[in-house]
Amino acid sequence: MRIAIEDLVVALAGRTVVSGVDVIAEPGEIVGVVGPNGSGKSTMLRTVYRHLKPTSGRVLLDGRDLRAMSATEAARHVAALPQERGSDFELSVLEVVAMGRTPYKRAFAGDDDRDRRIIAEAMAQVGVTELAGRSFSALSGGERQRVLLARAFAQEPDVLVLDEPTNHLDLRHQIDLLGLLRQHRRTTLIALHDLNAAASLCDRLHVLRDGQVVDSGKPRDVLTVDLLAEVFGVRAAVVEHPLTGDPLIAFDHQGVREAGRAR
Amino acid sequence: MAVESLPRQDRAQLPAVPKVRAGLVATVLVVALVAGLALATAVGSSFVPLGQVWSIVVGHLVGTKPVPGTPDLIVWQLRVPRALLAAVVGAGLGLVGTAVQALVRNPLADPYLLGISSGASLGAVAVIVFGATAGGVLGLGLSAAAFLGALGSFALVWALARRGGGFSPLRLVLAGVGIGQFLAGATSYLVLQTADEQQTRGVLFWLMGSLSGAKWSVLALPAIVVVLGFLLLQARARGLNALLMGDETAAGLGIDVGRLRRELFVVTSVLTGVLVAVSGAIGFVGLMVPHVCRLVVGGDHRRLLPISALTGAVLLVVVDIAARVALSDQELPIGVVTALIGAPTLLYLLDRRLERA
Numbered sequence: 119m120r121i122a123i124e125d126l127v128v129a130l131a132g133r134t135v136v137s138g139v140d141v142i143a144e145p146g147e148i149v150g151v152v153g154p155n156g157s158g159k160s161t162m163l164r165t166v167y168r169h170l171k172p173t174s175g176r177v178l179l180d181g182r183d184l185r186a187m188s189a190t191e192a193a194r195h196v197a198a199l200p201q202e203r204g205s206d207f208e209l210s211v212l213e214v215v216a217m218g219r220t221p222y223k224r225a226f227a228g229d230d231d232r233d234r235r236i237i238a239e240a241m242a243q244v245g246v247t248e249l250a251g252r253s254f255s256a257l258s259g260g261e262r263q264r265v266l267l268a269r270a271f272a273q274e275p276d277v278l279v280l281d282e283p284t285n286h287l288d289l290r291h292q293i294d295l296l297g298l299l300r301q302h303r304r305t306t307l308i309a310l311h312d313l314n315a316a317a318s319l320c321d322r323l324h325v326l327r328d329g330q331v332v333d334s335g336k337p338r339d340v341l342t343v344d345l346l347a348e349v350f351g352v353r354a355a356v357v358e359h360p361l362t363g364d365p366l367i368a369f370d371h372q373g374v375r376e377a378g379r380a381r
Numbered sequence: 382m383a384v385e386s387l388p389r390q391d392r393a394q395l396p397a398v399p400k401v402r403a404g405l406v407a408t409v410l411v412v413a414l415v416a417g418l419a420l421a422t423a424v425g426s427s428f429v430p431l432g433q434v435w436s437i438v439v440g441h442l443v444g445t446k447p448v449p450g451t452p453d454l455i456v457w458q459l460r461v462p463r464a465l466l467a468a469v470v471g472a473g474l475g476l477v478g479t480a481v482q483a484l485v486r487n488p489l490a491d492p493y494l495l496g497i498s499s500g501a502s503l504g505a506v507a508v509i510v511f512g513a514t515a516g517g518v519l520g521l522g523l524s525a526a527a528f529l530g531a532l533g534s535f536a537l538v539w540a541l542a543r544r545g546g547g548f549s550p551l552r553l554v555l556a557g558v559g560i561g562q563f564l565a566g567a568t569s570y571l572v573l574q575t576a577d578e579q580q581t582r583g584v585l586f587w588l589m590g591s592l593s594g595a596k597w598s599v600l601a602l603p604a605i606v607v608v609l610g611f612l613l614l615q616a617r618a619r620g621l622n623a624l625l626m627g628d629e630t631a632a633g634l635g636i637d638v639g640r641l642r643r644e645l646f647v648v649t650s651v652l653t654g655v656l657v658a659v660s661g662a663i664g665f666v667g668l669m670v671p672h673v674c675r676l677v678v679g680g681d682h683r684r685l686l687p688i689s690a691l692t693g694a695v696l697l698v699v700v701d702i703a704a705r706v707a708l709s710d711q712e713l714p715i716g717v718v719t720a721l722i723g724a725p726t727l728l729y730l731l732d733r734r735l736e737r738a
Contacts, residue, residue, distance in 0.1 A: 169632040193635025202627035206488055209625065209680040216681075217622055221635035225616035228683070273634070 119180050119195065119276035119305055120145050121166070126175035128161050128329075135161045137329040138175070141307070143277070143322075148299065148306040150320035150337070152313060154350055158329040159281070159309040160201065166279050166307060167198035179277065193221035197275035199266050199283050205255060211265050212250040215241055218272025240271035244298055260291030267298060280308040284315065313350075317341055318364045325349055338365050403684040406677060410691035414468060417698040421464035422456050425705050429456055463595035466603070466659065467701040467715075468694040470592065471666060473607040473656045475674075475693025477649050478667025479686055480614050483621040484645045485539075485553055488675075489730060491667035492653045494554060496561030497535045498662035501654045502588055503568045504530025509584060510571050524602060528654030534560055535650055590663035590716020592701055599659050606655045611690055613648050617641060618682035625680065663716045665723020666693055672730065 121143045128136040136158040143149040151159045164170040166177050177184040184192050219233045241247045244264045263283055270278060284292040296319050299306060310316040316323060317337040325333040325340060327349050333340050346354045352369055359366040422434045429452050437456045478491045492498045504526035538560050542553040572584045620641045623631035628638045670693045678684045704713040
């Protein structure tokens with residue numbers, strides 16, 4: 119499914135956080151959203167999974183306005199991994215993954231065989247099958263994110279929305295999680311802090327600053343030395359990754375002040 | 382690709398969520414409830430043998446005239462309605478506790494700790510003191526006032542806890558305790574304003590939480606409200622599950638979070654109001670019951686709600702027996718007994734959570 123964010127404006131408590139953003143993800147495309155903190159990435163994504171209402175502008179799923187759908191219908195198309203850290207309650211991994219079936223079920227309806235099959239499949243896809251009976255709150259950060267990804271898969275979405283899913287994960291779990299997205303590819307909108315990860319994973323990037331898209335395109339075309347200095351305020355060289363051929367951004371950890379001056 | 386991210390032995394050590402089949406647990410609880418109800422009608426200031434209890438109850442149910450006399454009066458007019466009221470109130474408190482904990486996403490919450498019960502008490506006492514028509518049909522006036530008090534105090538505690546955007550469990554509990562104490566003070570003031578000493582004593586007894594007002598005529602309203610409340614909550618069980626994970630997650634799962642919260646506010650306030658109107662503010666049941674049930678059947682509300690209701694019913698029936706027989710010459714308010722069990726439970730839970738944090 120194609121998702122298109124059109125001229126999106128979001129004001130929160132009187133402050134305009136997102137002002138006139140256009141973002142498109144074609145079917146099967148993994149589209150990254152990058153930008154400094156406070157640039158409006160999370161706010162924009164929240165309108166896609168309907169936590170926030172756009173002040174103006176639209177989010178279109180194959181041309182249909184997401185706001186014109188019921189909440190449950192929208193949730194059958196779009197699944198989200200927000201930044202929330204989860205729950206103090208004793209929920210098992212299986213119970214958390216099973217929540218993905220919520221938008222498909224009426225009041226009082228239990229899980230049927232089809233639900234159980236989808237839940238089992240989702241857990242297998244991210245490799246958490248053996249954790250089924252474990253307490254979700256006792257898992258490591260990496261395990262948790264995989265379980266939440268399984269929950270999103272159990273939602274059978276056409277579009278995945280992920281808000282910095284690799285935050286607070288150690289390196290191996292970061293690579294592991296992004297690998298799962300690559301492996302079970304579907305239309306994806308993902309906000310990422312790690313520009314090298316974004317360059318490797320995403321088909322296209324949108325760079326946000328102060329609630330506006332300042333550049334879009336293939337990672338290779340977007341992540342330039344000038345943009346890194348201007349938007350992120352860092353000095354860096356962009357080279358080719360010797361192993362993968364992806365763009366590799368080598369930051370100059372001594373050069374932040376100079377880059378700032380250049381800006 | 383799915384890399385195994387923990388070695389096998391580490392996985393084996395991860396705590397499992399204990400899971401006993403909910404059907405089995407429910408069966409055990411129903412048996413325990415029936416046994417508890419039978420015991421509650423037999424014991425008390427005078428013992429009535431179970432056989433005689435049976436013949437009296439059956440006699441009234443099938444319409445054959447039981448032998449009139451003191452045992453009949455004690456069993457049918459006093460103990461049966463009281464035992465049933467204990468079950469209804471216990472079930473209601475178990476439900477409210479479960480719902481409130483999901484609503485505020487805090488396993489340490491309960492209507493008593495959050496000051497909701499105090500608001501309900503104030504509303505009810507205001508009617509008793511000022512309203513000549515206290516009670517009305519089925520005790521509707523009293524219950525309505527208690528509901529308004531509950532809703533008002535809940536809204537106030539919620540607003541205080543959410544002030545400044547942030548939302549910490551500690552802040553919530555502190556706000557609840559603060560508001561609760563204030564409202565309890567106001568209630569005491571109102572009670573003492575009533576000159577009638579007899580009435581003052583009665584109201585104070587009821588304030589501590591007591592089932593001594595049980596009779597057939599007060600049973601209908603709470604029973605109906607608890608059954609309806611259960612159905613309304615059970616219909617939203619998946620929404621409650623989603624709410625545990627956070628507002629954004631719930632929204633992403635297609636839940637209208639604002640609407641669900643408003644519904645839960647009203648349902649829990651109505652339940653609390655009606656329960657307080659018949660039994661006063663019985664503390665800690667709403668805290669303990671969901672917690673224990675989660676340990677046994679897990680956190681999924683589709684199982685947790687019915688199991689909590691049954692457990693609450695069993696608990697309160699048993700505790701009420703204890704409250705009636707603990708002292709030889711008089712009965713204890715049931716709230717005193719639940720506080721004696723519940724407060725240490727709260728401290729234990731707090732301690733465990735602080736350790737984990």
